[in-house]
Amino acid sequence: MEEQPNGYVSELKSELNEMLEVVVLPEEFETHEQCIYKVPQMIRQDNPQAYTPRIIAIGPFHSPRGSVSDNNNLNEMEKLKLKYLKGFLNRTNLCVDDLVFKVQEWENKIRNCYAGPVSFDSKDFLKIIIVDACFIIEFFS
Secondary structure, X not given: OOOOOOOXXXXXXXXXXXXXXOOOOXXXXXXOOOOEOOOOHHHHOOOHXXXXXOOOOXXXXXXXXXXXXXXXXXXXXXXXXXXXXXXXXXXXXXXXXXXXXXXXXXXXXXXXXXXXOOOOOHHHHHHHHHHHHHHHHHHHO
């Protein structure tokens, strides 16, 4: 059966609107906020290299910040992330103060996304989140 070009659009809109009527937004639904997990040790022990970042680490679980990393690739990527952060700031006309202020407001919410404790103090945690978030935004834009 051949349909007119775009003849299905109104039907599609109607179906999507109907589907969305019953959807509850994540921030309105009382669920467990944790969504970032470590690979369980039981799984990791069989092949630890498969679960250890070798080129880039995002977030506090594998961050080389605050520790001396033997992985030169991770350390080099940390330098590259700073270039992306600077690019983000230049592109958006924001300043470091703006980022720190906003992410500091969200710190508890961000920490609650991690299953298990994050061992970094506020200063180091915020630094990791700001640098990594801006890197991701710039990398994909």
